[in-house]
Amino acid sequence: MFLVIVAALGGGGALWWLNQGLATSANTVDLAIEPGTLPRDVAQAVVDAGVQVNPLLLYGWFRFSGEARQIKAGSYEIERGVTPRRLLRKLVRGDEALRAVTLVEGWTFVQVRAALLKAEQLKPTTRGLEPDLIMKSLGRPGLHPEGRFFPDTYTYAKGSSDLALLKRALRAMDKRLDAAWAQRAPDTPLTTPEQALTLASIIEKETGRPSDRPMIAAVFSNRLRIGMMLQTDPTVIYGLGNRFDGNLRRSDLQTDTPWNTYTRTGLPPTPIAMPGKSALLAAVQPAPSKALYFVARGDGSSEFSADLEAHNRAVNKYQRGQQ
Structure with a gap:
């Protein structure tokens, strides 16, 4: 039977058939080929998916092409009107859906x-x-x-x-x-990549403007270096879990959890979110700054201060509207 198919493909009608669009049961049909599927079974799977073609003829084309063993497993979308030639090209290239x-x-x-x-x-x-x-x-x-x-x-x-x-x-x-860890600053207070990941997650959640990440990293690194509490709201919110209703209260800041950086010094026990590349780099390469505080300006950026007096002035200006 195979020799008959090869002879048919080698005849004058072979080129015509290879470039004829095939009918399908829908505009697009899904074809799944599992690893290890034999070429004959691939041809049958094409028919079972809804492509209207003789499976023996299609199998004969696969074999005749010399590329039958190069058909790749995967999930494919076969569009109505695909030709046998383009179909095989898709399967050999692995152009999955x-x-x-x-x-x-x-x-x-x-x-x-x-x-x-x-x-x-x-x-x-x-x-x-x-x-x-x-x-x-x-x-x-x-x-x-x-x-x-x-x-x-x-x-x-x-x-x-x-x-x-x-x-x-x-x-x-x-x-x-x-x-990122391979590029860490020599004076970083972080001692492990895991600490860098945790700090990066906090930076990611605290940053309103991407350009502020290195400065926010500097604030937290400086605090870690001197043993000062991080006092960052996102860690408190994470520790509250489902109890957080969108409104962070003073009582929440005083409710101790492993992630509450208002009640515990140092980094929380785990990251609090997924940090991106920029936050990872900022965590290990903070800006050269002595800042220990920052406050949101209201436009997405932050005001940074090296001492509490300057920070309080910034809070009055940006949070309370006092000049």
Whole structure:
């Protein structure tokens, strides 16, 4: 039978058939090819997906082309009117149907999981799993997930798992953190990459204007150096968890949690969000400054002060409207 098919393809009608658009059951049909699928089964999978073509003839073309063994596993979108020639080219190149999901700088792990659940055609294999089980599945048992995934836009094939995407984001953060730590200032008060990640997450949440990151890093580094409390609201909010209703009260600042930097000195035990590349670099390369305080000006930027008296004047000016 194969020799008959080859002979047919080698005849005068072969070129015509190879360039004829194929009918499909819909404008676009989905084709999934698992690793290790034989060329004959690929041809049948094309037909099962909704492409109207003789599977033996298609298989014969795969074999005759000499590229049958180069067909790549993956998820593909096959459009109505595709020719046998273009179909094989797509499968050999591995032009998969890709989707994308964006993990945003400053997001928490809860927000990351919510985004992955909403991502189109992403298999929710971690749905319902506790964070510690997810980290164990990623090969990092005992590691807290917060801040461990690099914020970026990730493309994925239809039907890919959210666990596979998380693994890519985890490795990306490992790489970015290692690169930042290698560039740390010699006088940094930080002693480990994990501390740098935690400080970077705070900088990410505190920054209203990107250009202020090195100065905000300087404030926190200076405080760490002299044992002064960081007193940063985002850590308090993180520690409150679901109890935070959008309004941070004085009583919240006095409610002790492991993340409350108003009641505890030093860095909190874990990051509080995902820092981006700029926040990571700022954490290890703070601006050369003696500033110990900063206050929001109201336009996204911050006013920095080296002493409490100057800080109080800035608070009166920018927060209370007093000149």
